[in-house]
Amino acid sequence: MSDAEIETARLKEQFRDFLVAEGLKFTRQRRVIADLFFKADEGHRSLNELLAAAQVEQASIGYATVYRTMKLMTDCGVALEHKFADTGLTLFEPNLEGDHHDHIICLTCGRIVEFEDAGIEALQESVARRHGFEVRKHRHEIYADCVAPDCEYRPVA
Amino acid sequence: MSDAEIETARLKEQFRDFLVAEGLKFTRQRRVIADLFFKADEGHRSLNELLAAAQVEQASIGYATVYRTMKLMTDCGVALEHKFADTGLTLFEPNLEGDHHDHIICLTCGRIVEFEDAGIEALQESVARRHGFEVRKHRHEIYADCVAPDCEYRPVA
DNA sequence: CTTCTTGCAAAATTTTTGCATTACA
DNA sequence: TGTAATGCAAAAATTTTGCAAGAAG
Numbered sequence: 548m549s550d551a552e553i554e555t556a557r558l559k560e561q562f563r564d565f566l567v568a569e570g571l572k573f574t575r576q577r578r579v580i581a582d583l584f585f586k587a588d589e590g591h592r593s594l595n596e597l598l599a600a601a602q603v604e605q606a607s608i609g610y611a612t613v614y615r616t617m618k619l620m621t622d623c624g625v626a627l628e629h630k631f632a633d634t635g636l637t638l639f640e641p642n643l644e645g646d647h648h649d650h651i652i653c654l655t656c657g658r659i660v661e662f663e664d665a666g667i668e669a670l671q672e673s674v675a676r677r678h679g680f681e682v683r684k685h686r687h688e689i690y691a692d693c694v695a696p697d698c699e700y701r702p703v704a
Numbered sequence: 705m706s707d708a709e710i711e712t713a714r715l716k717e718q719f720r721d722f723l724v725a726e727g728l729k730f731t732r733q734r735r736v737i738a739d740l741f742f743k744a745d746e747g748h749r750s751l752n753e754l755l756a757a758a759q760v761e762q763a764s765i766g767y768a769t770v771y772r773t774m775k776l777m778t779d780c781g782v783a784l785e786h787k788f789a790d791t792g793l794t795l796f797e798p799n800l801e802g803d804h805h806d807h808i809i810c811l812t813c814g815r816i817v818e819f820e821d822a823g824i825e826a827l828q829e830s831v832a833r834r835h836g837f838e839v840r841k842h843r844h845e846i847y848a849d850c851v852a853p854d855c856e857y858r859p860v861a
Numbered sequence: 862c863t864t865c866t867t868g869c870a871a872a873a874t875t876t877t878t879g880c881a882t883t884a885c886a
Numbered sequence: 887t888g889t890a891a892t893g894c895a896a897a898a899a900t901t902t903t904g905c906a907a908g909a910a911g
Contacts, residue, residue, distance in 0.1 A: 572865060572910050594901095609868040614901075632787065632843055637900090651837050662831050670824045671846060678817050680808050680848035686789055687844045689828060691837035729885055729890060751876095766893040771876080794875090866909070877898070884891070 554643055555585040558625045565623035579604045580616045584626065584641060591629065591638040591659055631659075631688060649686075653693035662689075712742040715782045715798055722780035736761045737773045741783065741798060748786065748795040748816055788816075788845060806843075810850035817850075 548556075559581050563573050583600045584592070592600075594613055601608045617639055620626035629638045631652055648661040667687070675682045692698075705713075716738050720730050740757045741749070749757075751770055758765045774796055777783035786795045788809055805818040824844070832839045849855075 570865085574866060574910070576867070607868075611869080611902085612867060615866085630787070630789065651832055651835055653837070654840055660835050660837070662835060664827055664831050667824055667827045667831070670821055670827070674819050674821050674824070675808055675846050675848050678808055678819060679851040680810070680817070680846065681851075682846055682848045683811055685844070685846045687842070689832050689837065689839055689842045691832050691839045694836040694838075727890085731885065731891060733892070764893075768877085768894080769892060772891085775877095862911105864910085867905105867907085869905095869907105871902105871904080873902070874900075875898100876900095877896105879896080880894090882892080882894105885889090886887105 557644065558585045558641055562620060562623060562625045565625075566619070571619075576601070576605065576608055576612050577616050577619075579608065580613060581620070584617075584620070584639070590640045590661070592640075593636055593638055597639070632690065649688065651689040651691055651693075653695070653698060654690050655692060656695065656698040658693055658695060658698070660693075711800055714801065715742045719777060719780060719782045722782075723776070728776075733758070733762065733765055733769050734773050734776075736765065737770060738777070741774075741777070741796070747797040747818070749797075750793055750795055754796070789847065806845065808846040808848055808850075810852070810855060811847050812849060813852065813855040815850055815852060815855070819846075 562577075562581055565571075566573050566577070580597065580601050583604070584597060594610065594617065597617065598608065598610055598613045601613055617626060617628075621628050621639070625642055626639050627642045629640065629650070630636070631638065631650070648663040651660045651662055652658075653660075671685060671687075672682055719734075719738055722728075723730050723734070737754065737758050740761070741754060751767065751774065754774065755765065755767055755770045758770060774783060774785070778785050778796070782799055783796050784799045786797065786807070787793070788795065788807070805820040808817045808819055809815070810817075828842060828844075829839055
């Protein structure tokens with residue numbers, strides 16, 4: 548079992564535990580969505596992309612079910628919701644253990660790269676404290692041009 | 705003439721110049737909106753707040769006019785548009801000269817404080833370069849709890 | 862069995878646009 | 887006077903919800 552598989556299993560279990568604790572059910576639909584979402588070969592997906600992928604497994608799944616399932620996942624912490632600028636698009640990514648990161652988004656091709664920088668995090672804490680705040684969470688997105696050889700304009704679905 | 709007044713005048717002129725350059729008109733409505741927006745005793749305002757303030761000057765002003773005017777201001781760089789998390793609310797603030805800053809938002813009372821940190825900026829450039837990106841712009845928001853004595857829950861309009 | 866979930870469609874938001882009329886330069 | 891702007895109301899685009907029928911434990 549690879550590390551990725553272990554992590555997938557952990558997230559799925561965390562989701563299931565949450566449902567049980569809340570007296571909710573781990574239905575076929577939620578299983579399908581969780582499986583494809585945690586597999587996450589590509590990290591950031593919209594509700595419509597998740598819906599399309601889910602319908603491959605079960606054609607009858609509706610948008611509302613995916614919407615509500617992702618909300619549950621976000622609530623219980625196994626998924627992160629991102630609303631990047633310059634698109635009204637909401638994207639989700641699995642909340643992998645110990646993998647806090649922020650994002651660099653290419654303004655041209657939309658490519659999303661993750662970064663983590665302890666120095667920035669530390670400065671951020673310090674800045675907040677100086678202003679009399681206690682950091683709860685943050686959003687740090689860098690919009691940039693990338694040097695990918697295949698970088699070209701790609702409209703978002 | 706105070707510094708603030710000079711800056712207000714500069715932004716207003718920049719907006720007017722832009723309109724002239726584009727063959728557009730500096731109408732009464734745009735003047736009213738620009739004046740109240742650049743006055744900006746409080747920095748971040750929603751379209752509805754701007755609309756209400758504009759209607760004090762001219763009752764007939766409609767939402768669409770404010771919407772389109774703020775879009776023009778954003779396009780020409782005299783206004784910045786922010787979509788903070790946890791509220792679907794879009795807020796605008798004047799783009800004051802040499803006043804780049806990011807935001808700390810209190811999760812409880814909604815208070816917004818501005819900060820600027822050269823160290824963070826530098827690290828950000830460095831991180832992006834390391835990943836093969838050239839920074840164009842960024843969004844850095846810290847969500848936190850504040851220590852204001854009057855901090856209390858305030859739903860956003 | 863009872864409760865929760867689903868899927869549809871409709872409602873609620875928010876953002877954007879078309880168009881006839883008015884105002885500006 | 888011709889072009890652009892306004893204000894209304896309607897269209898789009900999203901997000902969210904109500905509800906009857908179906909699944910889960």
